[in-house]
Amino acid sequence: MSGFGRAGSVALQGLVGVPVQIExxxxxxxxxxxxxxxxxxxVQQAQHRTWSAIARAGLEAPSGKVVINLTPASLPKAGTHFDLAMAIAVLRATGAVPADDGMTALLGELGLDGRLRPVAGTLPLxxxxxxxxxxxxxxxxxxxxxxxxxxxxxxxxxxSLAHAAALLGAELDPEPVDAVEGPPPVERAHADLDLADVVGNREALDALxxxxxxxxxxxxxxxPGAGKTMLAMRLPGILPPMPTAAAxxxxxLRSLSGEPVPSTLETLPPFxxxxxxxxxxxxxxxxxxxIRPGAAARATNGVLFLDEAPEFPRAVLDMLRQPLESGTITIHRAAGVASFPARFQLLLAANPCPCGRFGSGDCGCPPQQRRRYMARLSGPLLDRVDLQVRVDRVAPGLDEGPRRSSAEVAARVAEARGRATHRLAGTGWTAMGHVPGPWLRRHVPLERTILELLETAVQRGALTMRGMDRALRVAWTLADLDAVASPTRxxxxxxLAFRKGIPA
Structure with missing residues (x-):
């Protein structure tokens, strides 16, 4: 006897989903x-898991010729999350599970014992x-x-499959089984770090x-030992909490990478x-x-920290240039194309030379070797970095007075972001670092006398036009922190000093 059944599921291309009907x-x-x-x-191997799980549920699968079609047929299907939908569609073809109204989606991997196992990407699915x-x-x-x-x-x-079939109207009384547990949530190591732990380096704190x-x-x-990593790990704690959509x-993205997602949304920006x-x-x-997201995509709405940046392969670092401009990463493969958001803050840390002692001790690196070392950070990449600052070692016992806590700095940051958000109302941008230079020049122009320093730097070749735009955005941010209406000279x-903060 012939039969026909249908069930719904979802396929992902990056974070974009496509409804899939399994016939x-x-x-x-x-x-x-x-x-x-x-x-x-x-997906091809799912037939073996499906037939075994159906037998464990005390039901019968079709014994003749069976065709399982995943539509749209032109879209590549990948992953084990189609198992449950395939099994239910098979049971509907036999009449063991009644048809539904087409408004139900099914996700889950089947074990040979019929139990359902969690899959990566449940949240985006x-x-x-x-x-x-x-x-x-x-x-x-x-x-x-x-x-x-x-x-x-x-x-x-x-x-289990039997429990799912009963939920969907099958006349079953499934036996209780122990549910397969997912991995425990990952604790974020930077969640409780405070800027008050940082001694000295006022210039670096101001830049942060x-x-x-x-x-x-x-x-x-x-x-080494100047506190670059210590500062970097405290940046998420002074960033504004993520809104619900961003969280x-x-x-x-974390779910798609296979990380467990807590039952309540985390609003602390990722690191x-x-x-x-x-x-x-x-x-x-x-x-x-x-196609899985990489660290740059997982850092969306947060921080991507590359410690010992010159040690990264230069070709790998230069791959960040396009997402730094566009805020997206598009990956092309033979099976399809996937796009991921990549709106992150890039935070780089580097030693001044291979031995790390240039400018602070007995450095034996010749000038050419130092130049080669820093040249691993390409000019086009550095041109996209708004702030460049020197971090020096602090002498023992140095006390520069009251230290700034993360809570105090976060409050100042929130006020500055509020001023920027008001200025950028209706644009979709919420921070000055997101604003293109042409928009700034057109909508909030500054007097020529104020821009003279930047224009002179461009004429002398010390700044590119992109660098001028980025320095201008930093100036607006500094004005917001000082609670003034617009930047001054x-x-x-x-x-400009932050822009050229690297020693020669």
């Missing part, structure tokens, strides 16, 4: 299962299902909290505050700290099957 047609004939619709190896018109979502029990972060979806958890207030990129250069985006041996794929993203001069 099953069974007919008399030689026992054979055909999976069509551009499935990858994981759930968001895509809601955007595609689904009103109900069935997921593994361990994924309920994560999927419930999406508004407008009725999320139901199932521990300006970077936070304007979402500017920052390079810190200094000898969902960050959580979706990614890849090792200098990181490859282009780990930093930018990629993969031969499912002093702000322009200070922004």
């Amino acid at each position: 099953v047609h069974s007919a008399p004939g030689l026992p054979r299962v055909h999976v069509v619709g551009l499935p990858d190896r994981a 759930a968001r895509a299902a809601a955007a595609g018109g689904a009103s109900r979502l069935v997921v593994p029990s361990a994924s309920v909290d994560e999927a419930s972060l999406v508004e407008g979806l009725r999320v139901q958890g199932a521990a 505050e300006a970077a936070a207030a304007g979402a500017h990129h920052l390079l810190m250069i200094g000898p 969902l985006e960050v959580a979706s 990614e700290h890849p090792h200098h041996s990181a490859t282009a794929v780990s930093l930018i993203g990629g993969g031969s099957g499912v 002093a702000h322009i001069g200070r922004a």
Whole structure:
């Protein structure tokens, strides 16, 4: 006897989801299962997991010829999250599970024992299902909290295929089973760090505050032990908390990377700290099957910190130039194209020379070697870094008076961001570091006498036009921190000094 069944799921291209309908047609004939619709190896192997799970649920799968079609057939399908939808479509073809109204999406990997296992990317898949018109979502029990972060979806958890079938109307009384648990949430090491721990280096602290207030990129250069990493790890604590939409985006990227997502949205901006041996794929993203986001994408709405920056391969660093301008990363593979957001603050730390002692001790590096070392940071990349500051070692027992706590600096940063948001109302930008130079010159022009320093630097070749625009944005941020209406010549001069803060 022939039969037909259908179930809904979702496919992802980057963070963009596409509704997928899984159709099953069974007919008399030689026992054979055909999976069509551009499935990858994981989807093709789902037939074995599906037939075993159906048997464990005490149900019967079709015994003749079965064709499983994943539509749209022109879209590549990858991942094990299609397992549950394929199994339910097969059971609908046999009549064991009644048809539904097409408003339910199904996600989950099946084990041979019939239990449902959580899958990477549950949150972006759930968001895509809601955007595609689904009103109900069935997921593994361990994924309920994560999927419930999406508004407008009725999320139901199932521990096994039998439980999922019963939720969908099958006349079953499934036996209780232990649900497969997901990995524990990852604790963020930078969550409780305070700027009050930092002694000295007022110039570096000022640069860090300006970077936070304007979402500017920052390079810190200094000898080992000067406190560059200590400063960098405290930047997220002075950044404004993420709004809900941004927090969902960050959580979706982490979920797609396979990290567990907590039941409540984290509003602390992310902090990614890849090792200098990181490859282009780990930093930018990629993969031969499912395209995964790299550290640059996971740092969206937060900080990408590259310690020992000259030790990174130059080709890998230069891959950041395009996302620094566009705020997106697009990865092309034979199986398709995936785009990820990449609106991060780049934070670089470097020693002044290979031995690290130039300018602060007995350095034995010849000038040519020092130049070669710093030349690993290409000119076009540094041209996109708004603030460049020297960080020196602090003498023992140095006390420069009251220290600034993270809470105090965060309050000043929030006030400066508020002034910038008011100025940029209606543009979609919330910080001066996001604003293109032409918009600044057109909508908030400054007097020629104030811009003379920048124009002179451009004429002498000390600044590019891009560098002039970035220095101008820093000047606006410094004015916002000082609570004045617009930058003065002093702000322009200070922004230019930050711009040229690297020793020769």
